[in-house]
Amino acid sequence: MDDDIAIRYAGVQKRLGRQQVLRGVDLEIRRGECLVVIGRSGGGKSVLLKHLIGLMKPDSGRIEVDGQDVVPLSEVELVPIRKKIGIVFQGGALFDSLTVEANLAFPLREERGTPAAEITDRVREALDAVGMLGHEKKMPGELSGGMRKRVAFARAIIRKPEVVLYDEPTTGLDPIMADSIDQLIVKMRERYGVTSIVVTHDMHSAYTIAHRIAMLHEGRIYTVDTPDHMRQSADPIIHKFVNGISADVTDL
Amino acid sequence: MRALFFIPTALGRGALGLVRELGELTMLGMETVRCIFTRRLRWSLMIQQFYSVGVRSLMVVLVTGLFTGAVFTAQTQFHFHRLQMDSATGIVATLAMCRELGPVLSALMIAGRVGSSMAAELATMKTTEQIDALRALAVYPIEYLIVPRFIALTVSMPLLTGMAIGCGTIAGYLVAVPLMGVDGTYYWQHIADNVAPQDIFVGLIKAVFFGVIIATVACEKGLLAEAGAESVGRATTDAAVYGSIIVLISNFFFTLVLNTALG
Ligand SMILES: Nc1ncnc2c1ncn2[C@@H]1O[C@H](COP(=O)(O)OP(=O)(O)O)[C@@H](O)[C@H]1O
Ligand SMILES: [Mg+2]
Numbered sequence: 001m002d003d004d005i006a007i008r009y010a011g012v013q014k015r016l017g018r019q020q021v022l023r024g025v026d027l028e029i030r031r032g033e034c035l036v037v038i039g040r041s042g043g044g045k046s047v048l049l050k051h052l053i054g055l056m057k058p059d060s061g062r063i064e065v066d067g068q069d070v071v072p073l074s075e076v077e078l079v080p081i082r083k084k085i086g087i088v089f090q091g092g093a094l095f096d097s098l099t100v101e102a103n104l105a106f107p108l109r110e111e112r113g114t115p116a117a118e119i120t121d122r123v124r125e126a127l128d129a130v131g132m133l134g135h136e137k138k139m140p141g142e143l144s145g146g147m148r149k150r151v152a153f154a155r156a157i158i159r160k161p162e163v164v165l166y167d168e169p170t171t172g173l174d175p176i177m178a179d180s181i182d183q184l185i186v187k188m189r190e191r192y193g194v195t196s197i198v199v200t201h202d203m204h205s206a207y208t209i210a211h212r213i214a215m216l217h218e219g220r221i222y223t224v225d226t227p228d229h230m231r232q233s234a235d236p237i238i239h240k241f242v243n244g245i246s247a248d249v250t251d252l
Numbered sequence: 253m254r255a256l257f258f259i260p261t262a263l264g265r266g267a268l269g270l271v272r273e274l275g276e277l278t279m280l281g282m283e284t285v286r287c288i289f290t291r292r293l294r295w296s297l298m299i300q301q302f303y304s305v306g307v308r309s310l311m312v313v314l315v316t317g318l319f320t321g322a323v324f325t326a327q328t329q330f331h332f333h334r335l336q337m338d339s340a341t342g343i344v345a346t347l348a349m350c351r352e353l354g355p356v357l358s359a360l361m362i363a364g365r366v367g368s369s370m371a372a373e374l375a376t377m378k379t380t381e382q383i384d385a386l387r388a389l390a391v392y393p394i395e396y397l398i399v400p401r402f403i404a405l406t407v408s409m410p411l412l413t414g415m416a417i418g419c420g421t422i423a424g425y426l427v428a429v430p431l432m433g434v435d436g437t438y439y440w441q442h443i444a445d446n447v448a449p450q451d452i453f454v455g456l457i458k459a460v461f462f463g464v465i466i467a468t469v470a471c472e473k474g475l476l477a478e479a480g481a482e483s484v485g486r487a488t489t490d491a492a493v494y495g496s497i498i499v500l501i502s503n504f505f506f507t508l509v510l511n512t513a514l515g
Binding site for chain 1: 381
């Protein structure tokens with residue numbers, strides 16, 4: 001048992017409808033590491049993240065968090081796992097019926113036992129971290145896409161989880177905001193030793209934050225390597241993806 | 253050849269679909285009831301739901317009760333008057349209101365108003381990953397979303413139905429006595445002699461079950477919605493249509509069973 005490995009996917013397969021989305025994913029994430037997952041859209045990156053916290057169950061394979069296989073766990077048994085993992089959903093997934101403030105307080109209130117004054121402080125602190133102070137009373141419907149992303153980010157980290165999963169945290173943000181989110185991801189890791197998995201299409205952001213980059217291609221992890229190696233890779237599939245060259249253009 | 257098999261195939265599919273549907277409904281219903289007894293009850297959410305389910309449906313249900321009672325009494329009186337059975341008008345109208353019209357029409361209105369909006373809300377939460385977000389935050393969606401809706405609807409239904417029955421009866425009196433010239437004293441006397449508390453009781457029991465049916469159908473349609481905007485629309489109409497149809501069909505069986513059991 002390798003103590004250094006926080007998360008391990010082994011032979012994970014998943015079929016959704018007619019599509020074999022995951023065809024045997026093997027992937028290990030080290031404790032405290034920031035792993036960036038890249039791959040074409042519709043390639044199963046979000047599905048991969050959802051499996052880790054039991055939102056989806058694989059057809060076969062193992063998924064371990066701190067050495068424990070989460071696949072056979074029931075909703076109740078998953079509670080301790082979910083408490084140590086925060087997730088930023090691709091669309092934010094803020095609760096429509098709650099204000100920004102109540103969205104952020106929600107995870108803390110659900111833990112119960114956190115005093116109200118402390119909740120208020122931590123909500124402010126988290127909003128401040130994502131530059132959203134002053135928007136406490138707004139409803140999610142009144143926010144722009146980028147603002148929603150930032151609030152979702154704040155909600156995911158407010159419990160100070162050991163592992164944070166970011167599903168396209170910078171997509172749709174302006175470059176400056178995207179950069180500040182990247183800085184936050186780095187800060188979470190440096191300050192709190194958070195293990196991160198970041199799904200992104202933004203190669204600039206990937207190079208900034210990643211220790212290693214994994215490429216999900218046709219339902220498998222095609223490569224895992226350092227940002228430098230990925231950038232210089234001669235492999236045509238990786239090369240095309242990281243340099244944003246579409247197959248149609250190169251075929252001409 | 254294919255045309256020959258089309259009808260049996262479609263029927264078979266329909267039957268399978270129905271069985272699956274009933275299975276899903278039963279599972280969700282049972283899980284919800286289990287949750288009520290084993291998990292924390294969210295009082296503040298329940299009160300919010302009481303407001304949006306019960307209080308905000310008052311107008312609709314009262315109007316339904318009033319005009320159903322009025323029209324049914326008028327129609328009965330037209331015919332009974334010709335047969336010189338004026339004294340039976342109040343009895344028939346009130347019994348019909350208590351046992352069938354009150355509970356069924358209220359339930360249909362609620363299935364349309366509340367069932368559909370519940371399904372729409374839950375389906376939207378499903379497609380925008382809010383339900384996944386709840387689970388990710390270690391909150392059980394049945395406990396947080398379904399139980400408050402289920403309880404609010406199940407408790408509101410008999411209350412609303414009781415009011416519909418009351419309104420219908422009063423409207424019946426107003427139509428029969430001042431409008432159509434039936435003798436007022438006899439009208440009440442006949443009702444008092446022939447309508448027993450258990451007639452109202454039958455209506456209220458039905459209403460409880462209709463509440464359970466509407467809530468379960470709406471929640472199931474909402475929770476099982478797939479990704480995409482059109483699936484929210486489908487969940488919304490399905491909740492109203494299936495809810496109403498199951499209410500109408502089950503009402504027939506409730507009537508048989510309750511009449512045998514309670515008289
Ligand atoms: N709940 C679901 N039901 C059916 N198909 C799904 C579901 N979620 C995702 N898919 C399908 O799985 C594939 C991978 O989706 P996703 O993981 O969201 O891709 P991405 O890599 O862009 O995040 C897509 O084809 C999508 O249509
Ligand atoms: Mg995705």
